[in-house]
Amino acid sequence: MHELSLVASLFDILEAKVAEEKISRITQIKLRCGLFAGVVPECLQTAFDVYKKGTFASEATLVLEVVPVKFRCRRCGQEATREDWPLVCPVCQSTDVAILDGTDLTLVSLEAELQPE
Amino acid sequence: MSRKEIDVLEDLLGSNKKIAAEIRRFFEEQNILTVNFMSSPGSGKTTLLEKIIDLLFPRHRLAVIEGDIETDRDAARIRAKGVPAWQITTGGACHLEARMVGRLVKEIPPETEFLFIENVGNLVCPASYDLGESLRCVLLSVPEGEDKPKKYPKAFLTAQCLVVTKLDLLGYVPYDLGKVKKEALEINPGLKIFCTSAVTGEGIEEFSRFLLERRQQLGKTRA
Numbered sequence: 001m002h003e004l005s006l007v008a009s010l011f012d013i014l015e016a017k018v019a020e021e022k023i024s025r026i027t028q029i030k031l032r033c034g035l036f037a038g039v040v041p042e043c044l045q046t047a048f049d050v051y052k053k054g055t056f057a058s059e060a061t062l063v064l065e066v067v068p069v070k071f072r073c074r075r076c077g078q079e080a081t082r083e084d085w086p087l088v089c090p091v092c093q094s095t096d097v098a099i100l101d102g103t104d105l106t107l108v109s110l111e112a113e114l115q116p117e
Numbered sequence: 118m119s120r121k122e123i124d125v126l127e128d129l130l131g132s133n134k135k136i137a138a139e140i141r142r143f144f145e146e147q148n149i150l151t152v153n154f155m156s157s158p159g160s161g162k163t164t165l166l167e168k169i170i171d172l173l174f175p176r177h178r179l180a181v182i183e184g185d186i187e188t189d190r191d192a193a194r195i196r197a198k199g200v201p202a203w204q205i206t207t208g209g210a211c212h213l214e215a216r217m218v219g220r221l222v223k224e225i226p227p228e229t230e231f232l233f234i235e236n237v238g239n240l241v242c243p244a245s246y247d248l249g250e251s252l253r254c255v256l257l258s259v260p261e262g263e264d265k266p267k268k269y270p271k272a273f274l275t276a277q278c279l280v281v282t283k284l285d286l287l288g289y290v291p292y293d294l295g296k297v298k299k300e301a302l303e304i305n306p307g308l309k310i311f312c313t314s315a316v317t318g319e320g321i322e323e324f325s326r327f328l329l330e331r332r333q334q335l336g337k338t339r340a
Contacts, residue, residue, distance in 0.1 A: 002212055002242035005121045009129045021123055038271045064164075085270050086303040096306045099274075105129045114119045 003043040006105060007051045018056055021084055021112065026057040028111035032065050034102035035083060041066065060110075069102030124228065125144060133246055136215035140249025150332040151232045153248050154273055155264075158238030161282040163191045164315045165256065166233055170198045172325045173231070180225050181189045184213040187301035191235060201226070212242035215249055221308060242272040252331055258283040263293045266300040273304045280324060284314040 016028060017100045019101035033039050042062050048062050068081040080089065087097045126132065144151045163183075170179060181202040183191040192204035203224065204216050213236050225232055235244040235252060255276040257265055261333045262282060266273045273279065279301050287294065294312070301308055309327065313320035 001244060002210075005214070006129050009119065010130060012132065012277065013125065013127050013129070015126065017123060022119070023121075024118075024273075027120075036274070038241065085267055097305050103271075107125045107127045107129060109122060109124045109126075109333050114121055114228060116118070 003039060003047040006039065006044065007047040010107060011051060011055070011057075014057060014110070016089075017024045020116045023056065023067075023112040024115045026060045026110050027059050028063060029057065030063045030065070030108040030110065032067060032104075032106045032108050034050070034067055034069065034101040034104050036069050036099070036103045037105045039105050044073065065108070067102055070100045071102075072100055074098050120280065125333060130245065130247075132216045132233065133332060134136065136219050137247035137249040137272055138171070139249075140215060140219055140222060141251060144225075144249065145264055145335060147227050147229075149225070149229050149232050150252065150328065150335055151234065151248075151250045152251055152252045152254055152328065153234045153236060153243075153250035154254050155236045155240070155276065156254060157240045157261060159212070160238070160256045160258040160261060161234045161315060162238070163194055165280065165282060165313065165321075166195065167198060168172045168313075168315050168321045169233075169325055169328070170195070170200055172321060173328075174198065174200055177329075178226070178228050178230045180229045180232045181216060184217075184235055184237045186237060188219045207237060210236050210237070211239045212246050213248055214246050214317055218248045231328065240265065240269040240272050244269075244275050250283050252328075254278045254280060256280045256282050257294050257297065259286045259294075260263060260290050262301075263297045266304055267296060271306050273308065274306070276308065278309040278311065278327070280320075281310065282315065284312050285316040291322070 009059050047050050052058050063072040070081045071081045071087050073094055075094040076092045086095050088095055156162055179200045181195045181200055183202055183204045186189060186207055189204040192202040195202035203221050233249055253276045255272045298310055311320050311324045
């Protein structure tokens with residue numbers, strides 16, 4: 001249950017953006033979550049709903065795109081995606097693979113209203 | 118009111134990763150091997166540390182950072198052996214983060230050879246946080262059951278070694294050691310596996326030798 005800590009990191013990034021882009025309020029936040037990021041979407045949503053109260057993002061919605069794990073086989077070079085364990089190469093059945101994507105939680109973009117000029 | 122869509126593309130663990138990279142560089146430059154021990158509560162992290170201390174100390178200079186939600190009991194156990202120990206009590210947080218370790222960096226004696234970081238007992242969240250360690254080690258005790266690697270894959274995926282503990286309980290509880298090894302290696306074929314018992318002493322020497330080798334490699338990769 002480290003989702004609250006992740007949301008705190010999210011707000012650190014958001015605060016910097018608010019100052020940089022002269023934002024008055026944030027209306028939508030798009031996150032990209034790898035299936036192996038160790039993040040529970042429901043917990044992340046709950047943590048976000050608690051954390052956003054009284055902030056520049058109090059009305060913001062959270063849009064979470066979950067992406068599968070992408071990997072490359074170290075034996076034959078094949079690239080593939082999977083949604084569960086184990087990560088097995090579909091061509092040569094090796095489990096010796098390098099993970100390329102699907103383990104991170106990324107802030108992709110946000111929608112915001114800007115301060116009047 | 119003007120609206121704007123702003124592209125960011127920033128990793129939410131980016132700031133943790135950045136601090137961790139600085140910690141790793143700092144300790145490796147001083148030839149300190151930093152080891153992050155992760156496991157569920159009660160699998161024997163502190164006991165394994167005590168056994169390693171019995172073998173390596175005082176011939177080698179050791180230091181320990183203990184992570185717990187409450188109490189400094191674990192640090193007291195380590196200090197009782199004569200090894201300097203720092204306790205981080207997270208007050209509820211289920212894992213250590215790089216900035217918590219970062220606050221202690223300057224206090225670790227520069228002549229230290231091995232710095233062990235005992236993470237908060239939890240097989241889930243600690244796996245997501247790089248602490249700046251040079252070696253990540255996951256522990257799994259026999260009574261926890263053989264189904265854990267696939268249930269908590271990230272811990273096994275991100276570790277370089279697995280220490281199976283409480284091997285003396287084999288035969289008292291149903292446990293298929295071969296299955297554990299197979300499942301763990303399916304998740305991470307590079308995992309180095311050690312089977313240990315703090316009661317009989319089995320495997321502790323082999324694991325300690327591995328730590329000594331890893332520290333030597335640290336010097337070589339820098340040279």
